[in-house]
Amino acid sequence: MTTQTANKAQLRDTRKAVGRRSSNPGWFLVSPSVLLLLLWMIVPLGMTLYFSLIRFNLLYPGENEFVGLENFSFFLTDSGFLPGIWNTVVLVLSVLIISVVGGVLVAALLEASDFIGRGIVRVMLISPFFIMPTVGALVFKNLIFHPVSGILAALWRAFGAQPIDWLANYPLASIIIIVAWQWLPFAILLLMTAIQSQDLEQKEAARLDGAGPGAIFWHLTLPHLSRPIAVVVMIETIFLLSVFAEIFTTTNGGPGFASTNLAYLIYNQALVQFDVGMASAGGLIAVVIANIAAVILVRMIGKNLTDKG
Amino acid sequence: MATLKLKNLKKGFEGLQIIKGIDLEVLDKEFVVFVGPSGCGKSTLLRLIAGLEDVSSGHIELDGRDITEVSPAKRDLAMVFQTYALYPHMTVRKNMSFALDLAGGDKAEVQRKVDDAARILELTPLLDRKPRQLSGGQRQRVAIGRAIVRNPKIFLFDEPLSNLDAALRVQMRLELARLHQELQATMIYVTHDQVEAMTLANKVVVLNGGRIEQVGSPLELYHHPANLFVAGFLGTPKMAFLKGKVSAVDTGGCEVSLDAGLQLALPHSSAALKVGDPVTLGIRPEHLELATAGQPGLSVTADVSERLGSDTFCHVLADSGEPLTVRLRGDLNNPYGQRLQLHLGAEHCHLFDANGDAVSHALRAAA
Ligand SMILES: Nc1ncnc2c1ncn2[C@@H]1O[C@H](COP(=O)(O)OP(=O)(O)O)[C@@H](O)[C@H]1O
Ligand SMILES: [Mg+2]
Numbered sequence: 001m002t003t004q005t006a007n008k009a010q011l012r013d014t015r016k017a018v019g020r021r022s023s024n025p026g027w028f029l030v031s032p033s034v035l036l037l038l039l040w041m042i043v044p045l046g047m048t049l050y051f052s053l054i055r056f057n058l059l060y061p062g063e064n065e066f067v068g069l070e071n072f073s074f075f076l077t078d079s080g081f082l083p084g085i086w087n088t089v090v091l092v093l094s095v096l097i098i099s100v101v102g103g104v105l106v107a108a109l110l111e112a113s114d115f116i117g118r119g120i121v122r123v124m125l126i127s128p129f130f131i132m133p134t135v136g137a138l139v140f141k142n143l144i145f146h147p148v149s150g151i152l153a154a155l156w157r158a159f160g161a162q163p164i165d166w167l168a169n170y171p172l173a174s175i176i177i178i179v180a181w182q183w184l185p186f187a188i189l190l191l192m193t194a195i196q197s198q199d200l201e202q203k204e205a206a207r208l209d210g211a212g213p214g215a216i217f218w219h220l221t222l223p224h225l226s227r228p229i230a231v232v233v234m235i236e237t238i239f240l241l242s243v244f245a246e247i248f249t250t251t252n253g254g255p256g257f258a259s260t261n262l263a264y265l266i267y268n269q270a271l272v273q274f275d276v277g278m279a280s281a282g283g284l285i286a287v288v289i290a291n292i293a294a295v296i297l298v299r300m301i302g303k304n305l306t307d308k309g
Numbered sequence: 310m311a312t313l314k315l316k317n318l319k320k321g322f323e324g325l326q327i328i329k330g331i332d333l334e335v336l337d338k339e340f341v342v343f344v345g346p347s348g349c350g351k352s353t354l355l356r357l358i359a360g361l362e363d364v365s366s367g368h369i370e371l372d373g374r375d376i377t378e379v380s381p382a383k384r385d386l387a388m389v390f391q392t393y394a395l396y397p398h399m400t401v402r403k404n405m406s407f408a409l410d411l412a413g414g415d416k417a418e419v420q421r422k423v424d425d426a427a428r429i430l431e432l433t434p435l436l437d438r439k440p441r442q443l444s445g446g447q448r449q450r451v452a453i454g455r456a457i458v459r460n461p462k463i464f465l466f467d468e469p470l471s472n473l474d475a476a477l478r479v480q481m482r483l484e485l486a487r488l489h490q491e492l493q494a495t496m497i498y499v500t501h502d503q504v505e506a507m508t509l510a511n512k513v514v515v516l517n518g519g520r521i522e523q524v525g526s527p528l529e530l531y532h533h534p535a536n537l538f539v540a541g542f543l544g545t546p547k548m549a550f551l552k553g554k555v556s557a558v559d560t561g562g563c564e565v566s567l568d569a570g571l572q573l574a575l576p577h578s579s580a581a582l583k584v585g586d587p588v589t590l591g592i593r594p595e596h597l598e599l600a601t602a603g604q605p606g607l608s609v610t611a612d613v614s615e616r617l618g619s620d621t622f623c624h625v626l627a628d629s630g631e632p633l634t635v636r637l638r639g640d641l642n643n644p645y646g647q648r649l650q651l652h653l654g655a656e657h658c659h660l661f662d663a664n665g666d667a668v669s670h671a672l673r674a675a676a
Pocket of ligand 2 (some may be wrong): 351
């Protein structure tokens with residue numbers, strides 16, 4: 001094995017040397033795609049930057065004078081900004097916790113149990129992931145959380161209790177449930193595949209060493225899953241930072257700012273108040289926040305991914 | 310003290326019988342090797358003993374206690390797997406102390422046991438590494454160390470050397486033999502490699518198709534195989550087999566006429582043997598030699614030879630088409646294509662009846 005790695009390293013070195021010698025034609029050949037990618041990224045970013053520095057409200061066309069950082073200061077001092085940040089953090093963390101903990105438990109249970117129809121149950125568990133966020137949110141809004149037509153209302157009435165208007169009274173919690181319902185399957189899918197690749201003989205060795213199912217789960221299965229869990233956290237964080245459809249179709253960010261996250265706040269600025277300049281500033285702030293989150297994530301769990309297992 | 314008794318042990322998977330009734334006794338401090346071709350059920354038998362598989366019927370007794378239904382953790386056996394099965398996220402030290410930690414052993418005591426085992430296996434400098442940072446041989450030693458610290462009643466090994474390269478295999482084989490002496494432990498060792506079986510075992514159990522073909526010391530099995538399977542399985546190069554018919558029998562022996570064209574008086578006899586019975590004569594390479602002038606011999610044609618320096622293994626074909634191997638002097642010239650006359654020492658021949666069972670020497674049977 002060591003020799004193999006050595007060989008690979010050697011090969012890489014040779015390749016590097018070759019690359020250096022003939023670097024000009026290489027650059028020439030990849031330049032179209034590099035250029036395209038640069039344009040792809042630079043143009044929108046540049047436009048956003050530009051918009052964020054000018055006054056650009058669709059209600060007042062033609063008044064596009066340079067305003068410096070005014071848009072940023074307006075966005076940061078907007079009454080929706082702090083709740084938006086807070087709600088984003090709460091939403092992301094809650095869904096991450098629910099989907100990772102739930103995903104590990106469901107995957108482990110599915111792996112441990114053996115019953116007829118296990119395949120069908122697996123498919124059913126994963127299926128919410130393939131439902132459009134808008135559709136899922138509407139189903140939750142009208143058939144589950146609705147104070148008149150919802151299943152929960154019926155349940156409450158069956159016990160003689162007053163039905164609760166979930167989306168009005170617990171807007172953020174309701175949205176967390178909807179989003180978690182969509183992302184839990186993703187975690188289950190990834191973790192289930194990972195759990196199936198766990199070495200059987202390791203588990204048998206642990207059994208002989210006197211480990212019960214709990215100890216095997218804690219000492220072998222969880223460490224084995226650390227890498228897929230890191231992947232789940234990374235990918236879900238990226239998507240959860242920009243949850244929008246679920247909020248748009250259910251609470252519209254309300255009541256007040258109770259369920260407004262950053263993505264929704266930006267939408268609100270741009271398309272409700274027609275303030276493109278401020279929305280661009282918000283977008284850039286969101287990019288900065290996403291990058292901070294990415295750095296923290298890479299610090300925390302990136303080691304898990306690059307570490308050779 | 311550790312003795313193991315298997316009583317009419319059977320195991321089937323989905324109706325397919327894999328272990329077809331095993332009776333066996335393993336004595337204290339014995340090194341028992343299960344050997345047999347791939348797929349004959351060696352691993353399954355070992356896993357039954359370890360408790361990793363449930364038996365279909367029969368009983369397992371450890372020190373007189375029936376452990377057939379006891380969980381693997383409570384059997385007090387340790388197993389070394391072919392793939393090592395080390396815990397990848399734990400250091401070598403943690404791998405070795407895992408069982409003791411789980412049992413809630415005293416920290417200092419656990420540390421001492423791990424250090425002792427590490428010293429025996431020369432793992433001390435590696436204790437803080439992870440398994441992936443070790444070579445194959447080192448991983449193997451950690452797997453053995455993990456077994457040693459538990460001080461189990463019986464060590465179980467499932468082909469522990471088959472993932473190592475040839476040189477390391479020879480070295481680890483010696484280390485295992487030394488370990489057995491040092492620990493004075495009872496060991497059961499599974500392999501498909503007859504050399505490992507011959508070199509390591511006090512007692513070899515030859516398995517075939519889920520049944521025991523023969524049990525005995527390595528030399529007993531080598532010199533007195535009970536049937537054609539054992540005779541052909543043990544020994545490299547293989548024993549040669551020549552078909553023939555019994556042409557005369559009396560109490561002191563019999564006469565066999567081989568299809569290859571030789572009439573041979575043998576000291577083998579049994580009550581069941583009759584004139585005209587088809588038999589198979591077996592002879593090992595070291596018991597064949599070139600006939601001296603005038604001596605009656607088996608006419609063969611030399612095929613290729615393998616020259617090892619100390620010996621030459623000359624492959625030859627009898628006139629009946631049956632292949633034989635002859636061990637000759639190392640400095641022999643290549644006789645390819647030549648006609649040779651071979652002398653078969655009747656004393657060293659093995660005779661097998663139509664069922665493949667060995668016919669014993671008349672004298673030994675009488676004694
Ligand atoms: N869990 C199992 N389910 C079904 N068949 C099995 C199982 N384990 C082993 N077998 C079958 O039992 C036979 C013996 O296997 P094994 O004991 O591993 O042989 P070996 O002597 O090579 O170690 C093989 O034919 C194998 O296919
Ligand atoms: Mg096997």
